Amino acid sequence: MLKLNGLSKTYKTGDTALSDVSLDVQKGQLIGLIGPSGAGKSTLIRCINRLVEPSSGEVWLGDVDLVKLSRSELRHQRRRIGMIFQEYALVERLTVMENVLSGRLGYVSFWRSWLRRYEPRDIQRAYELLDRVGLLQHADKRADALSGGQRQRVGIARALMQDPDLLLVDEPTASLDPKTSRQIMRLLTEICAERDLPAIVNIHDVPLAQAFMQRIVGLRAGRVVFDGAPDGLSEAV
Ligand code: ADP
Ligand code: ADP
Numbered sequence: 001m002l003k004l005n006g007l008s009k010t011y012k013t014g015d016t017a018l019s020d021v022s023l024d025v026q027k028g029q030l031i032g033l034i035g036p037s038g039a040g041k042s043t044l045i046r047c048i049n050r051l052v053e054p055s056s057g058e059v060w061l062g063d064v065d066l067v068k069l070s071r072s073e074l075r076h077q078r079r080r081i082g083m084i085f086q087e088y089a090l091v092e093r094l095t096v097m098e099n100v101l102s103g104r105l106g107y108v109s110f111w112r113s114w115l116r117r118y119e120p121r122d123i124q125r126a127y128e129l130l131d132r133v134g135l136l137q138h139a140d141k142r143a144d145a146l147s148g149g150q151r152q153r154v155g156i157a158r159a160l161m162q163d164p165d166l167l168l169v170d171e172p173t174a175s176l177d178p179k180t181s182r183q184i185m186r187l188l189t190e191i192c193a194e195r196d197l198p199a200i201v202n203i204h205d206v207p208l209a210q211a212f213m214q215r216i217v218g219l220r221a222g223r224v225v226f227d228g229a230p231d232g233l234s235e236a237v
Contacts (some may be wrong), residue, residue, distance in 0.1 A: 001027045002048070002166055007057035009043050012052075014141050017043035019222040025166075028196040030184050030189055032203045032213030032230075039219040041202045048200070049063040049081045050074060061166060082159030084188075086171035090143040090154055099154050100126045103161030115211070122161075129157040131185060149180035156188065158197075167192070167199035174204060181205070185212040212218075 002025040017040040033041045044186060046052035048059055050066060059066040064077055082103075103124050130136050130224040133153040136145065143154065152172060159167060172188065173181035189212050192199050198216050203209045209216055210230040218226030218233070226233060 001025055001029075001062065002200075003058075003060040005046070005060070007044070007047055007059065008055050009040075009047055009052060010055050017045065017222050018054075021222070021224055023217065023224070023227075025198045026198065027159050027198055029092070029194060029198045030192050030212070030214050031198075031200045032208055032209035032216045033200060033219065034203060034209050034216060035219035035225075036200075038206075038221075040222040041224075042170060044219065045200060045202050048166075049078055050082065051052060053081060070131050078167040079159075079162055082162055082164035082167045084155045084159050084167060084172055086174045087165075090151055092144040093142060095140050095142055096130065096135060096146070096154050097126055099143050100157045100161050103158035121209040126161060129160050132160075132191070133157045147178050147180075149184060152176065152184050153187065156184075156191065160191070161218075169199055169201040171204060173208065181208060182211075187220070188212075203217055219231040224233055 002023070004021055004023040007018055007021040010016045021044060033044065035041055043052055044047070045140065046084055047054045048066070054067055057067065059082060061077065066074065066077055069077060091102065094102070099124060101118060105171070123188070127139070130139050133156055135150060135153050135157070137144060138150065146154065166185065176184060185208060188199065188201070191197070201213065213230055216226060216228065216230050216233055217224060
């Protein structure tokens with residue numbers, strides 16, 4: 001589903017954040033990305049959807065190499081990649097429902113179509129997703145009225161609203177307490193299994209990664225130093 005070939009990134013500052021990273025991600029596979037601060041985890045996540053431009057290498061999503069696309073082609077292909085962030089990136093003054101709907105169209109088109117009202121089938125779908133993440137009764141609340149865990153559930157529903165082929169998840173639980181973190185990880189793993197959706201999760205919390213991920217990729221100084229099942233990790237490090 002996703003194949004990285006020799007992905008490297010050196011920033012203009014001269015910092016080499018990734019060196020020759022290759023990864024093969026199967027459908028439905030949940031990959032936990034671990035490693036010390038500065039290892040290149042966020043750079044890797046950001047190179048996949050070209051929020052950061054790779055210096056070299058290939059990023060195959062299905063049969064498309066995203067690195068070779070023009071900006072306008074990329075915009076189209078990015079719809080296939082759902083992003084979930086540490087700080088949720090919700091629009092505070094919009095309702096939960098509106099935040100989820102914005103995932104369908106992106107923010108700018110969201111306002112345009114909001115003026116013409118939404119397609120009933122999009123609204124139907126947003127309700128189904130809100131139900132799935134356990135937020136149906138909060139659909140009309142403003143995003144800024146929610147707890148951290150609830151906000152991350154909105155983030156998940158919004159990412160699913162675009163019906164992605166891949167999820168990129170950047171430190172989803174870094175702002176959450178341990179109990180809420182486990183609930184969010186459980187929800188994420190269940191949803192990926194239900195939809196056969198692959199996900200790459202940048203997760204600084206190693207025990208949490210071991211508890212929920214099927215495969216762990218360890219980065220150190222921009223290189224893959226571990227790639228395997230969670231139970232192999234204790235022997236490797
Ligand atoms: P790119 O090569 O992707 O264009 P740049 O080197 O231009 O990236 O840096 C992008 C931004 O990140 C700049 O504003 C830069 O100041 C900032 N930046 C520089 N060093 C770091 C760092 N170590 N960590 C995070 N951000 C940094
Ligand atoms: P991690 O997510 O594992 O903490 P990062 O991908 O943020 O690692 O950073 C990897 C390396 O790249 C670090 O040395 C960091 O300082 C550097 N880096 C990250 N972003 C930038 C940037 N925008 N400009 C320059 N250097 C950066």
